[in-house]
Amino acid sequence: MPIIEKDNEIMIRSRAVGLNHIDWKSVQYNICLPSFPWIMGREMAGVVEKVGSAVTDFKVGDHVWTSTYYRDRRAGCFQEFVVVPELTVSSIPSNLTFESAACLGVGAITAAMTLWKWLEVPMPSALSVSSSEEAANAEQYILIWGGSTIVGQFAIQIALRGNFNVIAVSSEESRSIIEEFGNVHVVTRCNRSNGEIIAEIRKIGGDRTVKAMDLVGSETAACCIRALSTTLPSIFAHLVTMPKSLSIPSNITVREVAMKKFVLDESSKAYSTELNEIVQSGVVKLPQISILEGGLSRVDEGLRILQMGGMKGRKLVVSM
Numbered sequence: 001m002p003i004i005e006k007d008n009e010i011m012i013r014s015r016a017v018g019l020n021h022i023d024w025k026s027v028q029y030n031i032c033l034p035s036f037p038w039i040m041g042r043e044m045a046g047v048v049e050k051v052g053s054a055v056t057d058f059k060v061g062d063h064v065w066t067s068t069y070y071r072d073r074r075a076g077c078f079q080e081f082v083v084v085p086e087l088t089v090s091s092i093p094s095n096l097t098f099e100s101a102a103c104l105g106v107g108a109i110t111a112a113m114t115l116w117k118w119l120e121v122p123m124p125s126a127l128s129v130s131s132s133e134e135a136a137n138a139e140q141y142i143l144i145w146g147g148s149t150i151v152g153q154f155a156i157q158i159a160l161r162g163n164f165n166v167i168a169v170s171s172e173e174s175r176s177i178i179e180e181f182g183n184v185h186v187v188t189r190c191n192r193s194n195g196e197i198i199a200e201i202r203k204i205g206g207d208r209t210v211k212a213m214d215l216v217g218s219e220t221a222a223c224c225i226r227a228l229s230t231t232l233p234s235i236f237a238h239l240v241t242m243p244k245s246l247s248i249p250s251n252i253t254v255r256e257v258a259m260k261k262f263v264l265d266e267s268s269k270a271y272s273t274e275l276n277e278i279v280q281s282g283v284v285k286l287p288q289i290s291i292l293e294g295g296l297s298r299v300d301e302g303l304r305i306l307q308m309g310g311m312k313g314r315k316l317v318v319s320m
Helices: 021-029 104-118 124-129 131-138 150-161 172-179 194-205 218-227 260-264 266-281 295-308
Strands: 009-018 043-051 063-067 081-085 089-091 141-145 165-170 184-188 209-214 234-238 252-256 289-293 315-319
Touching: 009 063, 009 104, 009 295, 021 295, 043 081, 043 104, 063 104, 089 266, 104 150, 104 234, 104 260, 104 266, 124 266, 141 150, 141 194, 141 218, 150 165, 150 172, 165 172, 165 194, 172 184, 184 194, 194 209, 194 218, 209 218, 218 234, 260 266, 289 295, 295 315
Parallel strands: 141 165, 141 209, 165 184, 209 234, 234 252, 289 315
Antiparallel strands: 009 043, 009 081, 009 315, 043 063, 063 089
16 A cells, blocks of 8 residues: 655545556556556546645545656556645546546646647636637637547647637547537548648648647657648647657747646646636536446456557546
8 A cells, every 4th residue: 555755645545547548558568667566547536545744725535536647656546545746636526426537637637738838728717818819819720630539539628618720630430529529620531641631621721720739649740740830830739759850840839748747847736727627617528438347457458448449539437
């Protein structure tokens, strides 16, 4: 059982844990495993069991969710209790269950920070600062390649809240998932070349696609660069990999999404606070959740399901 080592730490008893592709990829490809044995798992929801002496915002019995850092074995979510810094802990919105809250610590917070921090999309609480800024945003486009992924689903909704036009690339099979979010331009990739996809994106956004995020891989990262504006200052955020030989036009700024910042930078608490508020308000819909009941003994099974694919935009959660 992990123990509290610092005054600002919280121990949480797990009630639900979210499963992510990085969990099985870490084992298969020996990445993000500082030593052996190790405990994986990046997000969970549960009940506060103990608090350090410096913790001020939470007490024993509170229902919370957290996003954890892979370099601390005590924070690995595939165990009954986790110990994490207070700044990574948030109260579960009253309209969520433990199982639904278990998808906030990776997909939701990654989407929120990518847009609000790295792509400089205004946070909802700042939208009223300038009507001219809102009007300017309404003339611009954001490209989200991998729109039906869990991160993509949250990102689309957050971008729409920022008053941007959204172009999302997905499979034809996943189109209906994205269309439920409202006025989104869906570009399907099935049986089409990358050139054809890029041409359709540029037909929709013209030269006004000034922000893009890639959730797929190095080939699609290059496509995003080609789809961005050729004249306006633009930003590309990548969550996977970038081709080393890729030439970047001078008007495009490339930013690597480093989610460890959420745990290591205290100022990042603002992002989970804002995220909680928009989830609580109901303006952001959570992905469809598939639940494996039976506790931690189902984790291996769940990771095999993820590895085989076919979740079709659904989030897989293990319930305790």
